[in-house]
Amino acid sequence: MMSLTNKVKLATLVVALVAGLAAPYFFRPFTVSIFTLAMIFALYAMSIDLMGGFGGLVSLGQAGILSAGAYGVGYMASRVGAPHSQQILVGLVAGLVISAVFALMAMRTSEVYFLMVTLAQGMIVWGIATRSTDLGAENGLRGIVRPPSVAAYWKYYYLCLAVLVVCGGVMWIIVRSPFGLSLRGLKESPTRLQMLGYNPALTKFYIFMLAGFFATISGVLYAYYNQFVSPSNAAFLMSGRGVLMSILGGIGTLVGPVVGAFVIVLVENILSVHLARWPTVLGLLFIFTIMFAREGLVGRLSQLWHRWVGDEREGPPPEANVLMASPTSDGPERAPMTQ
Amino acid sequence: VTAQFFFFQLLNGLSFAALLFFLASGFTLIFGLMRIINLAHGVFYLVGGYVGLTVTLTTGSFWLGLLAAPLAIAMIGLLSERVLLRPIRGQALPEVLLTVGIAFVFADMSLEIWGGDPRSVPLPEYLRGGISLGFVTYPRFRFFVMVCALLVGLGLFWLHSRTRVGAIVRAGVDDREMISALGININRVFAGVFVAGALLAGVAGLIGGGLLSLVPGADTEILLFSLAVVIIGGLGSLPGAVVGSLIVGLADAFGRALLPELSYFTLFAPMALILVLRPHGLLGRA
Numbered sequence: 001m002m003s004l005t006n007k008v009k010l011a012t013l014v015v016a017l018v019a020g021l022a023a024p025y026f027f028r029p030f031t032v033s034i035f036t037l038a039m040i041f042a043l044y045a046m047s048i049d050l051m052g053g054f055g056g057l058v059s060l061g062q063a064g065i066l067s068a069g070a071y072g073v074g075y076m077a078s079r080v081g082a083p084h085s086q087q088i089l090v091g092l093v094a095g096l097v098i099s100a101v102f103a104l105m106a107m108r109t110s111e112v113y114f115l116m117v118t119l120a121q122g123m124i125v126w127g128i129a130t131r132s133t134d135l136g137a138e139n140g141l142r143g144i145v146r147p148p149s150v151a152a153y154w155k156y157y158y159l160c161l162a163v164l165v166v167c168g169g170v171m172w173i174i175v176r177s178p179f180g181l182s183l184r185g186l187k188e189s190p191t192r193l194q195m196l197g198y199n200p201a202l203t204k205f206y207i208f209m210l211a212g213f214f215a216t217i218s219g220v221l222y223a224y225y226n227q228f229v230s231p232s233n234a235a236f237l238m239s240g241r242g243v244l245m246s247i248l249g250g251i252g253t254l255v256g257p258v259v260g261a262f263v264i265v266l267v268e269n270i271l272s273v274h275l276a277r278w279p280t281v282l283g284l285l286f287i288f289t290i291m292f293a294r295e296g297l298v299g300r301l302s303q304l305w306h307r308w309v310g311d312e313r314e315g316p317p318p319e320a321n322v323l324m325a326s327p328t329s330d331g332p333e334r335a336p337m338t339q
Numbered sequence: 340v341t342a343q344f345f346f347f348q349l350l351n352g353l354s355f356a357a358l359l360f361f362l363a364s365g366f367t368l369i370f371g372l373m374r375i376i377n378l379a380h381g382v383f384y385l386v387g388g389y390v391g392l393t394v395t396l397t398t399g400s401f402w403l404g405l406l407a408a409p410l411a412i413a414m415i416g417l418l419s420e421r422v423l424l425r426p427i428r429g430q431a432l433p434e435v436l437l438t439v440g441i442a443f444v445f446a447d448m449s450l451e452i453w454g455g456d457p458r459s460v461p462l463p464e465y466l467r468g469g470i471s472l473g474f475v476t477y478p479r480f481r482f483f484v485m486v487c488a489l490l491v492g493l494g495l496f497w498l499h500s501r502t503r504v505g506a507i508v509r510a511g512v513d514d515r516e517m518i519s520a521l522g523i524n525i526n527r528v529f530a531g532v533f534v535a536g537a538l539l540a541g542v543a544g545l546i547g548g549g550l551l552s553l554v555p556g557a558d559t560e561i562l563l564f565s566l567a568v569v570i571i572g573g574l575g576s577l578p579g580a581v582v583g584s585l586i587v588g589l590a591d592a593f594g595r596a597l598l599p600e601l602s603y604f605t606l607f608a609p610m611a612l613i614l615v616l617r618p619h620g621l622l623g624r625a
Contacts, residue, residue, distance in 0.1 A: 058432060060378075060439070105611050108618040112431050113574065116376050116566055117614060123563040127603045236559045240439050247436070277451060283443030287423060290437045323433050 004309065013255075020161050024154040033153050033225075038265040039160040040221045043167055045245035045257035047214035052243070053252035054175050055207045056187030056322045057106075057114050061122025063238035065102070065212045067129060067229070069095035069219025074141035074229040079134065084147045088220055095216025096209070098125070103208035107201045110190065119239070126234035140230030144223055160221055164258075167214055171254055174210065183207055187322060237279060244282065248289050250296025252321045259297050294323045346475050348592045354481040356588025357488030358550055361543035362561060363568040363580040364495055365536025371512045371575035372532050375434040379419065379441040381562030383537050386445055387412040387544025388553040389453045392460050395545075401463045409541035415445070416537025420530050428529075442558070450555045460548035484546055491539070492581065499577055508532060512575070564591075567606050571613050573623025582621055 002010075024032050044066055052058035072094030076087040106117045129135050136142075145151075150159045174180055182203050185193035190200040223229050232238065241264065249260025264282075272278055289296075295303065299321060362380060369377050377383075387408040395404030419441055427433050462480055469476040499505040510518045511528055519525045547553070547561065564587060572583025586609060594605025613620060 058436070101611070105614040109614070112370075112374065112376055112435055113618075115432070115435055116574070117570060119378070120563055120566040120570060120610065123559060123566075124603055124607050127560070127563065127606075131602055236562075237443065240443060243436065243439070277447055279443050279447035280451075283440045283445075283447065286440030286443060287437055290433050290440065291423070291427060294433060323430070323436075 005305070008305070017165070024157055029153050032157050034265060034269050035262075036153070036157045036160050037225060038262045039157075039164045039258075040218050040225055041242070041245060041265055042258040042261035043164050043221070044215055044218035045242050045249070045261045046168065046171060046254060047211045047218065048242045049246040049251055049254065049257045050171055050174070050214065051207050051211040052246060053256075053322055054180065054187065055183040055204070057110065057204060057207065058243065058322065059118040059122075059211070060115050060236075060239050060243060061102070061118035061120070061125075062211070062215050062242050063234050063236075064122035064125035065095055065099055065215040066219035066222065066238070066242075067125050067231075067234035068098040069216035070223035070229045070233055071129065071135055071141070073220055073223040074144055075135065077145065078136075078141040078143035087144075091220040091223065092216055095212060095219055099209055099212025099216070103205045103212065106208065107204040110204075119236070122234060122239045123236060126231055126236070129231040129234050136230075138231065140228060142228050144227045144229070146224045146227065150224075156225070160225075163217060163221065167217065168254060168258070171214070175254065179203075179206070237282070240286065241282065244286050244289065247294065247323065248285070248296055250298030250300075250302075250321075251323060253296070253298045253302070256296050256298040263297070290323070295321055343475050344596070346472075347477070348596050349589070350475075350477050350481065351596075352589035352592030353585075354484050354550065354588075355591060356584040357485045358543060358547055359564055359568050359584040359588055360488045360492060360580060361539050361546065362565040363572070363584055364492070364577060365539040366565055367569055367572070367575055367577060367580045368495075368508070368532055369536045370569070371577075372508055373434075373529055374431050375424075375438070376574075377533070377536065378435060378438040378562065379445065380536070380540050380565060381558035381560075382442045382445040382449070383412045383416065383540035384544040384547060384561050385553060385555075385558035386415070386449050387541030388460065388548035388557075389449055389458070389544070390541075391545030392453075392458055392548055392553060395460055401460070401466070404460065405542070405545050408545040409538040412541030412544070413534050413538045416534045416540075417530065420533040424533070425526065425529075442562075446555065446558055453553070455555050457552040457554040458548070459552045460545060462549050466549075480549055484550060487542075487546070491542075495577060504531075564606070567610050569620065570610050571620055573620025575624065576620070576622040579620055579622035 023035055027035070044062065048059055048062050069091045072091035073087045076082040076090045080086075082090070102118070102121045105121065106114055109117050129140075130138060146156060150156045175183070182193065182198050185196070185198065186200055186203050186207075193200050193203070219233075222233070245260035245264050246257045247260070248263060249258065250256025264285075267281075268278055271281060275281065293300065362384060366377065366380055369375065390411040391404035391408030394407040395401050398404075419438075423437055423441065424434055427437065466480045466483055468479055470479050470482060497505075499508065507518065507523055507528055511525060515525055518528075543561075544553075547557070551557065568580060568583035568587050570583075571586055572579030572581070587606065590605045590609055595602055598605065617623075
């Protein structure tokens with residue numbers, strides 16, 4: 001028998017999906033392509049959340065992996081002139097190779113150190129993209145054309161929706177699988193995880209690769225969306241934006257990043273008409289979210305719901321959120337918990 | 340020619356290492372004590388450079404600029420620590436992410452105020468030109484930077500290992516609760532170290548404005564170099580900052596000269612190697 005909470009969750013998802021399917025019939029083409037962008041970012045933010053919210057490994061360099069996918073497509077399209085199948089293949093391979101290299105570098109670090117290493121990795125991709133003439137340096141790569149079957153804006157919208165739903169479903173399965181449990185172990189106590197016979201470094205490698213895979217897909221979609229790639233795809237701002245989407249929506253919930261991505265993309269597009277200083281707003285939003293709304297929109301809604309139903313037991317424990325349970329800065333590692 | 344080339348690149352590497360040390364030392368001291376990484380450090384550098392530039396241009400004095408830059412950044416650092424970081428003290432991840440927000444805001448504001456064109460700080464007469472070492476002539480200002488870094492480095496080591504303030508900071512690194520229990524206001528120590536780090540970043544900004552150029556994006560670039568320094572040297576270790584700065588500075592200078600098409604790989608390769616072999620850096624504590 002399904003609990004009331006689960007029924008409500010399912011109903012919300014169904015409504016959201018129906019709204020997603022119906023949207024192109026009700027909105028202008030411009031608005032629909034904004035939604036498309038939001039869905040691409042949603043997938044990107046979910047990939048950050050998969051690692052950060054569930055494994056406790058917050059990456060500030062995911063834009064580097066997204067860019068690897070995007071540049072793979074861009075290079076094959078504008079420099080080689082290869083067919084679409086090869087563009088997509090090279091994009092995916094580029095993203096996965098970069099993920100593997102970065103994962104090997106980062107898998108023995110954790111917490112703040114992990115954050116720093118991934119940030120440096122992302123910035124190196126940015127640095128290479130800015131300098132390499134093969135990749136168009138500051139000008140980026142033009143001449144990326146969508147495959148004819150999804151060239152129309154509404155077809156591309158449905159493609160992104162489908163990819164988001166499928167990838168979201170796969171991530172849902174991942175976090176509920178035994179592997180997902182080992183991720184929680186990684187977040188809560190790597191020492192105990194090791195004692196139980198798991199290899200924390202290897203678990204980190206796997207989750208890094210999985211998250212990298214989803215980020216790469218979002219990068220491929222992003223390249224065809226803009227029909228253009230540039231170094232700014234790999235910038236610090238881009239990585240930060242993904243983390244903010246994930247936190248604002250609710251890190252540690254898969255729906256959160258989707259909500260966060262829609263909020264940020266919509267606000268950005270509405271504000272940019274009136275305001276040139278969007279990164280300032282993004283930064284202030286970042287500060288505000290961290291200081292006052294760390295549970296995120298979805299986290300807050302879920303709290304309110306559980307309070308309203310009077311069902312404290314079923315609510316997510318506060319330490320489910322990596323930003324709440326963040327170990328104190330006292331000492332490099334949290335003292336083992338006593339029962 | 341080869342020896343000349345070698346010395347020239349050696350000096351390039353050493354002077355860049357000197358600049359990096361100003362940033363990495365603050366970075367590492369803040370981490371050692373507070374267990375956080377200040378990702379606004381790159382922006383502190385850039386804004387420090389811009390403030391110094393404006394003061395130098397309006398007063399005509401390089402030295403007033405060199406005074407104003409660290410003071411302005413120290414103020415920004417103090418405000419950030421007091422108003423933003425202190426309320427969420429003790430939660431490493433949120434604290435670090437908060438500094439990302441600070442970085443975005445200040446980077447964007449400096450673009451608004453100082454524009455997007457590269458600027459550089461005008462140097463006084465006696466710091467311009469070169470010094471001849473017989474077989475190679477090298478810019479005087481770069482020697483000045485190396486001497487400054489050496490003096491600041493020696494000063495920091497002396498402060499850290501020989502004075503009461505240093506003893507408090509070292510004790511704070513080892514056991515924060517214990518030194519609070521001994522009647523020391525740990526919040527003040529935190530603020531002091533954070534401000535000192537910001538101060539050094541401000542100095543670095545003005546120096547960087549004379550050495551390189553001030554331009555939007557220079558903040559993230561210098562942050563990347565500083566991250567590489569502490570990843571290689573070991574986060575939280577002052578000697579690590581020295582070693583890391585030297586490695587990164589020299590690798591960058593020789594890399595640029597010998598393998599210009601592989602720029603950034605000279606940064607990436609040592610970092611990757613260290614992370615695989617010694618995840619906590621050469622001199623870092625696990």
